[in-house]
Amino acid sequence: MSSRLCDYIPILKGLALVSGSIFAGIAVYIRQVEHPARLSIPNEQAVDNWRVSFNRAMPLQVSLAIMSSLSAAITWAAIYTRNHSEITTRAIKHSCNCDGWMWLIGGGLMASVIPFTLWKLAPVNRKLLDQSLDKYSEETRSLLIKWGELHNVRVLLSFSAMSIFFVKLFVNQHHVVLVK
Numbered sequence: 001m002s003s004r005l006c007d008y009i010p011i012l013k014g015l016a017l018v019s020g021s022i023f024a025g026i027a028v029y030i031r032q033v034e035h036p037a038r039l040s041i042p043n044e045q046a047v048d049n050w051r052v053s054f055n056r057a058m059p060l061q062v063s064l065a066i067m068s069s070l071s072a073a074i075t076w077a078a079i080y081t082r083n084h085s086e087i088t089t090r091a092i093k094h095s096c097n098c099d100g101w102m103w104l105i106g107g108g109l110m111a112s113v114i115p116f117t118l119w120k121l122a123p124v125n126r127k128l129l130d131q132s133l134d135k136y137s138e139e140t141r142s143l144l145i146k147w148g149e150l151h152n153v154r155v156l157l158s159f160s161a162m163s164i165f166f167v168k169l170f171v172n173q174h175h176v177v178l179v180k
Contacts, residue, residue, distance in 0.1 A: 005074070006082045012075040016103065017165040020068035020110050023061060024158040030057070031155050035148045044135035046144055050128055065113045065158075072107025072165065076100040106164035113154050121150050 034053065038046045079100030124147045127133060133140060 005078045009075060009078050009082075012071045012078065013103070013165070013169050016068050016071035016075060016107065016110075017162065017169055019064045019071065020106070020158060020162040020165055023064040023068060023110070023113075024155070024162040026057065026061060026064075027151070027155045027158050031148070031151060035144075035151065039144060039148070043137070043140045043144075047128060047133065047135045047140060050144065050147070054125065054129070062114070065110055068161065068165075069107040069111035072103045072110065072161075076104035076107065079103065102164055102168050106161040106168070109157050109161035109164070113157050116153060116157065120153070121147065124150065 030053075038049050038053075041049070077100075083100075124143055127143055128140075128147065
């Protein structure tokens with residue numbers, strides 16, 4: 001890893017936080033506003049609404065999850081490289097002893113949204129997207145309810161990652177101390 005990557009650590013941290021926050025914000029909005037509103041209308045309208053929302057939100061949410069998790073992982077790698085280089089360890093010591101592990105954990109939480117979605121939500125998504133779905137059935141209502149329950153896990157994962165990024169960026173300030 002190039003030592004120049006270390007110059008981008010603040011940008012990488014900001015990118016992880018901002019993209020993770022946007023993802024989490026959208027997920028919370030869906031949980032608190034959009035999905036409950038969807039469940040308040042008849043099944044056939046709810047399914048049509050869900051399909052339109054899904055097709056619009058999916059590419060955005062995937063992009064944000066990837067951007068946030070990759071930025072966090074690269075942040076960890078840059079911090080690790082910087083902290084383990086001969087030049088840096090002799091000259092600079094962080095008073096907080098930062099090794100970047102929390103960035104990797106936050107990135108892992110954000111990245112886990114993708115396999116969780118593929119493993120748990122994708123089967124429900126496929127059923128809701130199936131054009132032969134009986135929109136008037138109780139099974140359809142059950143699928144919509146199940147989708148909302150599973151979506152709550154994505155809210156929890158993304159909000160946890162965002163919280164870690166926020167704390168690491170704003171609460172745990174780094175003070176550079178020259179070592180003699």
